[in-house]
């Protein structure tokens with residue numbers, strides 16, 4: 001199981017600062033395919049829930065609780081690490097700029 005960031009993400013980056021296992025990564029803001037949101041690595045997330053209350057738009061859910069209208073975002077999070085860019089050496093202050 002993992003937590004999932006949905007399309008409600010506004011790239012504020014607060015989740016990155018509290019994740020104890022550093023498994024939240026921004027899609028580079030200039031990347032047209034992945035740049036709108038941040039993503040959680042499903043293989044590393046320990047489901048601690050620390051990111052949920054710090055997210056201003058309440059964009060993060062346990063995978064089993066993702067609302068039906070954001071179900072496609074589950075695949076997005078998996079794909080970002082499976083097929084997409086995955087981890088990279090980002091500057092949080094630069095990347096948390098408004099999308």
Ligand code: SF4
Nearest residue numbers: 009010012013015055
């Ligand atoms: S705290 Fe919420 S809005 Fe901010 S980057 Fe994380 S998921 Fe997106």
Ligand code: SF4
Nearest residue numbers: 019045046048049051
């Ligand atoms: S649930 Fe915990 S481990 Fe998973 S992304 Fe959120 S803060 Fe990180």
